[in-house]
Amino acid sequence: xxxxxxxxxxxxxxxxxxxxxxxxxxxxxxxxxxxxxxxxxxxxxxxxxxxxxxxxxxxxxxxxxxxxxxxxxxxxxxxxxxxxxxxxxxxxxxxxxxxxxxxxxxxxxxxxxxxxxxxxxxxxxxxxxxxxxxxxxxxxxxxxxxxxxxxxxxxxxxxxxxxxxxxxxxxxxxxxxxxxxxxxxxxxxxxxxxxxxxxxxxxxxxxxxxxxxxxxxxxxxxxxxxxxxxxxxxxxxxxxxxxxxxxxxxxxxxxxxxxxxxxxxxxxxxxxxxxxxxxxxxxxxxxxxxxxxxxxxxxxxxxxxxxxxxxxxxxxxxxxxxxxxxxxxxxxxxxxxxxxxxxxxxxxxxxxxxxxxxxxxxxxxxxxxxxxxxxxxxxxxxxxxxxxxxxxxxxxxxxxxxxxxxxxxxxxxxxxxxxxxxxxxxxxxxxxxxxxxxxxxxxxxxxxxxxxxxxxxxxxxxxxxxxxxxx
Amino acid sequence: xxxxxxxxxxxxxxxxxxxxxxxxxxxxxxxxxxxxxxxxxxxxxxxxxxxxxxxxxxxxxxxxxxxxxxxxxxxxxxxxxxxxxxxxxxxxxxxxxxxxxxxxxxxxxxxxxxxxxxxxxxxxxxxxxxxxxxxxxxxxxxxxxxxxxxxxxxxxxxxxxxxxxxxxxxxxxxxxxxxxxxxxxxxxxxxxxxxxxxxxxxxxxxxxxxxxxxxxxxxxxxxxxxxxxxxxxxxxxxxxxxxxxxxxxxxxxxxxxxxxxxxxxxxxxxxxxxxxxxxxxxxxxxxxxxxxxxxxxxxxxxxxxxxxxxxxxxxxxxxxxxxxxxxxxxxxxxxxxxxxxxxxxxxxxxxxxxxxxxxxxxxxxxxxxxxxxxxxxxxxxxxxxxxxxxxxxxxxxxxxxxxxxxxxxxxxxxxxxxxxxxxxxxxxxxxxxxxxxxxxxxxxxxxxxxxxxxxxxxxxxxxxxxxxxxx
Numbered sequence: 038x039x040x041x042x043x044x045x046x047x048x049x050x051x052x053x054x055x056x057x058x059x060x061x062x063x064x065x066x067x068x069x070x071x072x073x074x075x076x077x078x079x080x081x082x083x084x085x086x087x088x089x090x091x092x093x094x095x096x097x098x099x100x101x102x103x104x105x106x107x108x109x110x111x112x113x114x115x116x117x118x119x120x121x122x123x124x125x126x127x128x129x130x131x132x133x134x135x136x137x138x139x140x141x142x143x144x145x146x147x148x149x150x151x152x153x154x155x156x157x158x159x160x161x162x163x164x165x166x167x168x169x170x171x172x173x174x175x176x177x178x179x180x181x182x183x184x185x186x187x188x189x190x191x192x193x194x195x196x197x198x199x200x201x202x203x204x205x206x207x208x209x210x211x212x213x214x215x216x217x218x219x220x221x222x223x224x225x226x227x228x229x230x231x232x233x234x235x236x237x238x239x240x241x242x243x244x245x246x247x248x249x250x251x252x253x254x255x256x257x258x259x260x261x262x263x264x265x266x267x268x269x270x271x272x273x274x275x276x277x278x279x280x281x282x283x284x285x286x287x288x289x290x291x292x293x294x295x296x297x298x299x300x301x302x303x304x305x306x307x308x309x310x311x312x313x314x315x316x317x318x319x320x321x322x323x324x325x326x327x328x329x330x331x332x333x334x335x336x337x338x339x340x341x342x343x344x345x346x347x348x349x350x351x352x353x354x355x356x357x358x359x360x361x362x363x364x365x366x367x368x369x370x371x372x373x374x375x376x377x378x379x380x381x382x383x384x385x386x387x388x389x390x391x392x393x394x395x396x397x398x399x400x401x402x403x404x405x406x407x408x409x410x411x412x413x414x415x416x417x418x419x420x421x422x423x424x425x426x427x428x429x430x431x432x433x434x435x436x437x438x439x440x441x442x443x444x445x446x447x448x449x450x451x452x453x454x455x456x457x458x459x460x461x462x463x464x465x466x467x468x469x470x471x472x473x474x475x476x477x478x479x480x481x482x483x484x485x486x487x488x489x490x491x492x493x494x495x496x497x498x499x500x501x502x503x504x505x506x507x508x
Numbered sequence: 509x510x511x512x513x514x515x516x517x518x519x520x521x522x523x524x525x526x527x528x529x530x531x532x533x534x535x536x537x538x539x540x541x542x543x544x545x546x547x548x549x550x551x552x553x554x555x556x557x558x559x560x561x562x563x564x565x566x567x568x569x570x571x572x573x574x575x576x577x578x579x580x581x582x583x584x585x586x587x588x589x590x591x592x593x594x595x596x597x598x599x600x601x602x603x604x605x606x607x608x609x610x611x612x613x614x615x616x617x618x619x620x621x622x623x624x625x626x627x628x629x630x631x632x633x634x635x636x637x638x639x640x641x642x643x644x645x646x647x648x649x650x651x652x653x654x655x656x657x658x659x660x661x662x663x664x665x666x667x668x669x670x671x672x673x674x675x676x677x678x679x680x681x682x683x684x685x686x687x688x689x690x691x692x693x694x695x696x697x698x699x700x701x702x703x704x705x706x707x708x709x710x711x712x713x714x715x716x717x718x719x720x721x722x723x724x725x726x727x728x729x730x731x732x733x734x735x736x737x738x739x740x741x742x743x744x745x746x747x748x749x750x751x752x753x754x755x756x757x758x759x760x761x762x763x764x765x766x767x768x769x770x771x772x773x774x775x776x777x778x779x780x781x782x783x784x785x786x787x788x789x790x791x792x793x794x795x796x797x798x799x800x801x802x803x804x805x806x807x808x809x810x811x812x813x814x815x816x817x818x819x820x821x822x823x824x825x826x827x828x829x830x831x832x833x834x835x836x837x838x839x840x841x842x843x844x845x846x847x848x849x850x851x852x853x854x855x856x857x858x859x860x861x862x863x864x865x866x867x868x869x870x871x872x873x874x875x876x877x878x879x880x881x882x883x884x885x886x887x888x889x890x891x892x893x894x895x896x897x898x899x900x901x902x903x904x905x906x907x908x909x910x911x912x913x914x915x916x917x918x919x920x921x922x923x924x925x926x927x928x929x930x931x932x933x934x935x936x937x938x939x940x941x942x943x944x945x946x947x948x949x950x951x952x953x954x955x956x957x958x959x960x961x962x963x964x965x966x967x968x969x970x971x972x973x974x975x976x977x978x979x
Contacts, residue, residue, distance in 0.1 A: 143745055143864035144895070145752075188698050196757075199696060202673065217955050222862040224894040225670060226933035227659050227709055228940060228948060229978055230960045234705035238698055255753045274614055281616075282726045285799055286667075286757040328756055333804055391693040393614035423695040424615070462697035469699060477699060484688050488967065489701045495966040496959065507700055 041080060044101050048083055048127075051093045056133075058082040067108060067128045068119060075116050078124035079106070086133045088150075088208060088216055088247040094129065095245060096214025104501045105129050107241035109152065109183030112175040114387075115470025117187065117240045117506050126504070131182050134247060137161050145253040146205060146222045151182025151246050158251070167253040170197040174374065182246045188238035190466035195422035196289040196326070197254065201237045208248035209236055212497035222250050235492070240468050241503040243496045257289070257326040261338055262363040266317035266353040270396035273319055273421060276350055277392070280323055283341050290324035291422030297431075298373045298418045305376035309369055315353040321421070322370050324363070370418075377416050381438035383431040384448050388456045389465035392424040398459045399428075405451050406430060410444065425465040428452065453480065469507045477507070512551060515572050519554055519598075522564045527604075529553040538579060538599045539590060546587050549595035550577070557604045559621075559679060559687055559718040565600065566716060567685025575972045576600050578712035580623065580654030583646040585858075586941030588658065588711045588977050597975070602653050605718060608632050616724040617676060617693045622653025622717050629722070638724040641668040645845065653717045659709035661937035666893035667760040667797070668725065670937075672708045679719035680707055683968035693721050706963070711939050712974040714967045728760070728797040732809055733834040737788040737824040741867035744790055744892060747821055748863070751794055754812050761795035762893030768902075769844045769889045776847035780840055786824040792892070793841050795834070841889075845898075848887050852909035854902040855919050859927045860936035863895040869930045870899075876922050877901060881915065896936040899923065924951065940978045948978070 048057045058064050059081050069076040080103065085091045098105050104126035108118045120126045134150035137158070141147070142165045149158055155176040162169040171184060173191035183189070185207070189200045197203065206221035209232075219233060236243055267273045273293055280288050296318050303311055314320065327334050335356070342354050357363040377383055390398050399417065406413055412433035419427040430448055432441035453463045457480045469477055478486065490508065493500070519528045529535050530552045540547040551574065556562045569576050575597035579589045591597045605621035608629070612618070613636045620629055626647040633640040642655060644662035654660070655671045656678070668674065677692035680703075690704060707714055738744045744764055751759050767789050774782055785791065798805050806827070813825050828834040848854055861869050870888065877884055883904035890898040901919055903912035924934045928951045940948050949957065961979065964971070 141862065141864050143749060144862040146862065190696055194696065201702070211955070211959070215955050217953065217959070219956065221933070222931065223860045223933050223936075224863075225661055225665065225860045225891075225896045225936040227661075227937060228933055228935050228944075229952065229956070230714075230963060231672070231705045231709055232956065232959055234702045238702055243701075255756055257756060278614060283799055285726055285728060328754055329808060330804075333801075337800060389694045389696045391612065391615045391617065392695075393612050420696075425696045460693060462692070462694050462699055464699050465694075465696040466698060473699075481700065482688065484682070484686050485690065485700070485703065488682070488688070488703055491966040492701060492963060495962040
């Protein structure tokens with residue numbers, strides 16, 4: 038206890054008394070997962086205000102062999118940002134590191150601290166007539182440091198890539214408390230190993246991201262959406278290829294929703310006007326963005342979609358005529374998560390597959406699940422353009438969600454086994470944290486895990502960085 | 509000697525007698541740098557035919573502590589693919605691993621072995637109505653394994669990224685001879701550390717890339733080029749921003765050439781028709797690509813460029829009217845390297861900078877060089893859209909190139925010091941190899957080099973993978 042007391046006093050001397058939270062009631066929001074599914078304990082929650090303070094705190098932990106759980110907005114979905122129940126670790130909250138250090142519109146780059154809220158960065162970019170394209174449901178509260186540590190995805194990946202692809206440089210506090218200034222603003226730099234991409238997606242297990250240089254893009258003025266009914270998933274993939282061929286990178290989103298997803302949205306949000314298309318098992322929301330002459334673009338889209346309709350590539354289609362209509366299409370898509378929550382808990386999967394394998398996977402997986410739980414219902418939606426499905430299983434009509442949830446493990450296993458057979462990923466967007474670490478061992482080769490562990494040992498020899506996560 | 513003899517016999521038992529080259533005359537093309545600037549020696553050149561053979565050879569080297577220099581097309585520019593003069597290493601040629609294993613046009617992915625020639629991959633993609641966008645001068649002889657190991661750049665980076673951004677998965681033989689199958693065909697996969705990007709750009713110092721999954725794209729039908737005269741580099745950067753704002757990702761190239769570059773081209777290749785624009789210090793070749801209605805696109809480009817001209821953003825401009833004219837613009841740009849070679853050797857730099865810093869850097873660097881070597885002449889050209897300049901210094905009129913080359917070291921130092929001050933990179937595209945490893949120590953932080961060395965030690969504990977390169 039004395040050692041802990043001395044440690045906390047040393048923390049206070051670095052970040053001040055306000056920066057060391059030991060009162061359980063004040064710690065609470067840092068220790069529990071935001072959906073209240075899991076609560077951990079901590080020696081203290083430490084809130085440094087700048088990189089030098091982060092460095093001093095980490096050095097102190099290094100010297101005292103005290104574990105560190107870095108935390109951003111605490112919006113993660115795999116328990117990667119909260120401590121375990123031992124109470125031996127500190128939570129290192131990066132939220133006070135929330136300055137935008139620099140924006141260089143000519144170079145299309147912005148330098149931000151780890152604790153910046155994603156939406157703040159989007160807005161700051163917009164104020165300078167630029168687009169920061171990363172966009173996801175929690176953008177009002179997640180931080181860029183968390184986005185980087187989990188390589189967040191979202192709705193703009195088809196055109197702009199994951200968070201990894203949006204990052205030019207990082208500032209890191211290493212596991213022994215040194216500061217690495219890797220804040221390069223370069224599009225090309227072939228001078229040694231790609232340390233940047235090693236820290237991105239490492240879920241805080243290799244070091245602490247304290248700042249980053251992110252890419253900006255020209256704003257896109259016009260967004261036109263098509264809401265499309267398709268016969269099946271094979272048609273969806275063909276339609277994706279068709280639009281990519283016609284519109285290249287101007288195709289900025291290609292989202293899929295099965296009929297049951299839309300049924301849930303209609304039930305939960307009757308005021309939303311879902312386009313009245315011919316009944317079909319799947320619907321597509323495709324978005325095309327451009328700064329070119331909007332009237333001409335609209336004509337091109339109408340023309341191409343008429344061709345698709347005539348060729349039997351799609352069943353029915355409606356094209357938005359203004360930004361309000363486009364936004365209301367997106368609102369439908371983005372209401373699915375909440376609509377299924379209101380319907381009752383279901384068993385979720387965040388998977389990705391080679392796009393060409395999605396139709397066969399879904400057919401086989403639906404069948405396997407029906408064999409195991411007859412009449413279970415699938416809420417299948419997601420970013421088909423990236424091969425990323427949110428493939429969620431709802432209880433059969435006569436079974437309560439709580440009873441159904443008891444089958445989570447075998448159902449996860451059915452889905453993930455098949456994902457593995459199709460060379461897919463059991464975590465497309467959300468990471469591993471502690472939620473999927475046991476399953477990771479089933480699907481990753483021993484050699485790959487061994488290489489990851491060797492790197493972990495090399496960069497964090499005392500194993501103090503976010504212990505128990507990923508491995 | 510006996511040990512070496514036994515080792516070579518074991519190699520023969522793995523790859524056959526034809527796969528073990530010990531005859532010096534047959535070894536020669538594997539041992540010398542292609543411009544004949546450097547020649548190494550090797551115990552043998554080993555040519556396996558498949559991944560299993562690579563694995564067996566590497567395991568043998570691991571057991572015998574024999575160094576391995578992986579080699580692709582041997583077209584590198586920094587001596588990264590040839591052995592040193594000790595004669596203790598083997599050259600591991602990957603050229604026989606030249607199968608295209610799979611192409612999946614629906615998933616826009618192609619799986620290729622490391623020894624595939626870049627142009628072969630481009631052609632195979634085109635046969636399937638797809639684009640593999642990586643494009644560089646040596647594409648007829650370089651291999652994809654080499655492209656990946658050096659993270660090659662080229663002319664399509666502005667739109668499609670470096671080789672790193674084009675890769676979805678890798679197959680690796682580790683330093684102890686095990687095979688890691690990381691041949692994922694996924695756009696999203698957040699399941700642990702990004703090992704793929706660690707091996708990419710590692711110049712063969714961490715393991716051997718034996719195969720890769722690369723991204724494909726829809727073909728672009730129309731390429732329209734603008735050849736533009738600009739007043740100075742500030743105007744060039746503003747003009748880049750202007751085109752990005754108007755055409756987003758349809759702007760597929762933005763290349764700069766100073767007046768002296770074009771003068772050399774005109775002298776060396778009088779048959780090339782260089783567009784007759786108003787005299788100016790810099791010229792831009794901008795390319796816009798699209799599958800949209802080409803007549804409309806042409807109109808838009810003409811319209812936007814007229815506006816740029818009226819606003820004084822550019823001095824003079826000509827827009828190509830057909831694919832032949834566009835190709836002839838590119839021929840001018842691509843003739844610069846050969847034109848300067850015919851003019852006489854010069855001192856080359858492959859640098860990158862934040863795009864907004866390019867004007868100040870070039871102004872200050874030109875001045876510093878004039879102070880050091882009055883009347884030296886700059887051949888400044890390159891991928892301004894990526895902030896990547898080929899900034900080459902030619903002898904003053906009265907000095908012979910050979911005399912001038914004696915000043916290579918101090919001139920490199922002047923340029924790279926200033927690059928460092930502007931937070932640029934001393935190797936944008938070409939890598940480190942042995943050519944730049946001493947300079948790397950001047951400009952990389954000790955901490956970054958230490959982290960790189962820790963990773964090297966973790967993945968290659970006997971230090972047999974391409975020793976002496978990078979470090």
